[in-house]
Amino acid sequence: AVRSVLLYGSETWPLRVENTRKLLVFDHRCLRNIAGVCWDHRVSNSEVRRRVLGNDGKLIEEVVNLHRLRWLGHVLRMPEHRLPRRAKLTSFRDGCKRIRGGQTKTWYQCLKTLTSSLSRVGRCRLLGWGTRDFRNRWLETLGDMAQNRSQWRRCMHSLSSLKR
Numbered sequence: 515a516v517r518s519v520l521l522y523g524s525e526t527w528p529l530r531v532e533n534t535r536k537l538l539v540f541d542h543r544c545l546r547n548i549a550g551v552c553w554d555h556r557v558s559n560s561e562v563r564r565r566v567l568g569n570d571g572k573l574i575e576e577v578v579n580l581h582r583l584r585w586l587g588h589v590l591r592m593p594e595h596r597l598p599r600r601a602k603l604t605s606f607r608d609g610c611k612r613i614r615g616g617q618t619k620t621w622y623q624c625l626k627t628l629t630s631s632l633s634r635v636g637r638c639r640l641l642g643w644g645t646r647d648f649r650n651r652w653l654e655t656l657g658d659m660a661q662n663r664s665q666w667r668r669c670m671h672s673l674s675s676l677k678r
Contacts, residue, residue: 517544521577524578525585526621528618528620528621528624529578534575537574542563545559545566545567546562551565577674579673580670580674582625583674584670586625587660589602590661602621
C-alpha cells in the first residue's frame with residue numbers, strides 16, 4: 515500500500531538520478547519498518563525486499579520504469595490529435611524561453627534514455643537507434659511496436675528489468 519501511494523502518477527515524472535535514489539532510500543526504509551528489521555541487524559536491502567515482497571519483488575526503479583513504459587504504450591496508441599500525445603511527445607524548443615538555472619530533464623528525455631537499451635538487446639538493429647538515424651525515428655519504431663499490445667507488453671517487461 516505504501517508503494518502504490520508513493521508511486522501515484524510516477525509514469526509522468528522526469529526523474530533524475532538523485533530523485534530515484536531518494537525514492538529507493540524511502541522504499542527501503544518503509545520495507546525495513548514493515549519487516550521489523552533495524553540497521554544494526556545487518557540484513558541486506560535485497561533480503562529485506564525478498565522477505566516483504568517475495569521472490570518477485572522489484573526495485574522501485576524497475577516499477578517506475580514499468581509504469582512509464584505502460585503509459586508510453588497508451589500514448590503511442592492514441593491518435594495524433596489527442597492532447598496527452600501532443601503534450602508528451604512534442605518538444606518545445608522553438609520560441610520558448612528556457613528556465614533559468616541548471617539542466618531540466620523532460621519526460622521525453624527520460625524515455626529516450628530508458629528505451630535506448632533496446633539498441634543493445636538481441637542481434638538485430640532496430641531503426642532509430644543508430645548514429646545516422648533521424649532524430650525521432652526511435653519514437654516511430656516504438657509506435658509501431660506499441661500497436662501490437664502483446665509485443666509491447668513483452669518489450670515493457672524486458673526493458674524495465676534491464677540495468678542501465
